[in-house]
Amino acid sequence: MSTGRIAPGPLTRTLRTELAMCDTNAIEDAYSSEHPNRTLVRLYFQNKKAMSIAIFFYFLKNSPAYVAPIAVANIINTISKPSSHSVRDVLVNGGVWLATIVLHHPLYMTYVRNMSIACREAEASLRSAICRRLQMLTTAFYRHKGSGVIQSKTLRDVETIDQMVRGLFEGGLGAITSIIVAVTVTAFRAPAFIILYFFMIPPVVLIRHLMGNKLRQANREFRDEFEGMSARIVSMIDMIPVARAHAVEGLEIEKVDSKLDRVKKIGQKVDWSNGWFGGLAWALFTLLSLAGYVLSGLACVTKLMPLSPGDVTLIGSYFGQISGAVAGLIMMLPNLTKGFEAVRSIGDILESNDVELDRGKPRIESIKGRIKFDRVDFYYPGSTEPSICNLDLNVAEGSTVAFVGPSGSGKSTLMGLILGFHRPTHGRILLDGRDMSEIDMRSFREHVAVVSQETILFQGTVRENILYGTKNVGDVELRQALKDANALGFIEKLPEGLDTMLGERGARLSGGQKQRIAIARAIIRQPRVLILDEATSALDVEAEFVVQEALDRLMKGRTTFIVAHRLSTIRNAGLIVLLDAGSICEMGTHSELLEQNQAFAGMYRLQISGGRSYA
Numbered sequence: 001m002s003t004g005r006i007a008p009g010p011l012t013r014t015l016r017t018e019l020a021m022c023d024t025n026a027i028e029d030a031y032s033s034e035h036p037n038r039t040l041v042r043l044y045f046q047n048k049k050a051m052s053i054a055i056f057f058y059f060l061k062n063s064p065a066y067v068a069p070i071a072v073a074n075i076i077n078t079i080s081k082p083s084s085h086s087v088r089d090v091l092v093n094g095g096v097w098l099a100t101i102v103l104h105h106p107l108y109m110t111y112v113r114n115m116s117i118a119c120r121e122a123e124a125s126l127r128s129a130i131c132r133r134l135q136m137l138t139t140a141f142y143r144h145k146g147s148g149v150i151q152s153k154t155l156r157d158v159e160t161i162d163q164m165v166r167g168l169f170e171g172g173l174g175a176i177t178s179i180i181v182a183v184t185v186t187a188f189r190a191p192a193f194i195i196l197y198f199f200m201i202p203p204v205v206l207i208r209h210l211m212g213n214k215l216r217q218a219n220r221e222f223r224d225e226f227e228g229m230s231a232r233i234v235s236m237i238d239m240i241p242v243a244r245a246h247a248v249e250g251l252e253i254e255k256v257d258s259k260l261d262r263v264k265k266i267g268q269k270v271d272w273s274n275g276w277f278g279g280l281a282w283a284l285f286t287l288l289s290l291a292g293y294v295l296s297g298l299a300c301v302t303k304l305m306p307l308s309p310g311d312v313t314l315i316g317s318y319f320g321q322i323s324g325a326v327a328g329l330i331m332m333l334p335n336l337t338k339g340f341e342a343v344r345s346i347g348d349i350l351e352s353n354d355v356e357l358d359r360g361k362p363r364i365e366s367i368k369g370r371i372k373f374d375r376v377d378f379y380y381p382g383s384t385e386p387s388i389c390n391l392d393l394n395v396a397e398g399s400t401v402a403f404v405g406p407s408g409s410g411k412s413t414l415m416g417l418i419l420g421f422h423r424p425t426h427g428r429i430l431l432d433g434r435d436m437s438e439i440d441m442r443s444f445r446e447h448v449a450v451v452s453q454e455t456i457l458f459q460g461t462v463r464e465n466i467l468y469g470t471k472n473v474g475d476v477e478l479r480q481a482l483k484d485a486n487a488l489g490f491i492e493k494l495p496e497g498l499d500t501m502l503g504e505r506g507a508r509l510s511g512g513q514k515q516r517i518a519i520a521r522a523i524i525r526q527p528r529v530l531i532l533d534e535a536t537s538a539l540d541v542e543a544e545f546v547v548q549e550a551l552d553r554l555m556k557g558r559t560t561f562i563v564a565h566r567l568s569t570i571r572n573a574g575l576i577v578l579l580d581a582g583s584i585c586e587m588g589t590h591s592e593l594l595e596q597n598q599a600f601a602g603m604y605r606l607q608i609s610g611g612r613s614y615a
Contacts, residue, residue, distance in 0.1 A: 050117040152226060164342075372394045398559055403577050415533055578600050
């Protein structure tokens, strides 16, 4: 399939047909893992009002920390020279300090409320952007990224970014404010001591230089291992029925334990690096805070500077605040590193070029179903051998074409080409005479229904599963669809009929029942093109008969493509195409191919004699 970046476009029109579309301000259109700061600002300032209010009230709710050193210094000065001051001086300073304490809670709650609005909106919009992009990505992307990895990026990485941003506000904004206030007040009360604050810069630069790359590498290793662990656990869950059936539970547990042990060791490495880094930062800045008290005390005692006891306390307090603030900023480095690594990780999805290029192409509102393959070649990325080779085929409107052949002959790839999941490397596929590369393939798929070997059902009611992706379907239409799908009988026997809840993947239904629900789902869509991908191959003889009868009704008047496993099920196909290595070997009706007595006839005889199938 052709790939490329998507340009910004208009808002979605309907959920069903425009799910992949997004507005010009959408996160995925502006996301840049190479510029995480810019990306995060755009993400978290979507709600500018809430974020601005949160920042404003953050400063106000922190006022006790700014006021306390000044009030304490003034009170100490009053105590040390009571003859020069009055009770009013103590009361005023104490009253101002008390006022900031009393107001702290309402100011804090206003900050929390608006910060929560901004952060939750950002978190939701980022996950929404990921889900939109996942709907736009080609099947090639999912061959390289397992569901466990994608789940980790969507859930854990977004949470990591949110924690980092909240930490930046709680710690970073407060630290910067404390430094500004401390420097400003010191400039008025004891300007000579401002120079001491600059002694903190070399340790900051040194620690950042020593630990930055090490922390970044450790977090990247941890993320890769964590994603691998998520993928392993998802695989284990999928394999539980197979593992139990073959008594290899212990093997699956060993595989998971191996991954967990690796994550544990990498996690311990990350924790050790963070702890070493944090302990060093604390020691350095505590020593600097001690130095502030000692130097200001010596200056006062030796009368090198005209400092009062209150000024010593003020300088020592602010020096402590600055030390703590800078140490806090340094201590945030591991979380910043982890957060920026999460931004990079999510970029694997939001910046992926494996996207369907449909935006801006014309939609089609109706189709007849005439499809032509014009010298089509298709190569999977990185492959030197074609999966489909020089395919020429003209499928008339309303006709039925069955594709057979050995595994790897290109049958499933061909279905992917019809659906637009792949695009021809060479040649064209024409829909009603129109090149399919020039139309919005999502609008084409509105006229397509697929019934595959493995029916996909989600955890919901029977009704919700049948009506998935459709609107305004009445009970009469639904009931008729169930009749045509031979599904009405067993559904009426369910505990709550159509409103019976199905387990995940339809665990409460048999294979034949699942297939009939899939057929009912297809009938409801009223498709013009139908794809049956080995729809009966996994069923027993009795279930196959019931399902095949329903499929025959569904196929009437529709252009139908069948991938056949059991050759006996395609006797009535208007055309049977035998593929091998992506090329057409034989083509004709069932009787014509048997008369030719070549490869298809041999396969057919092998099947009816009970031999193994090569279809």
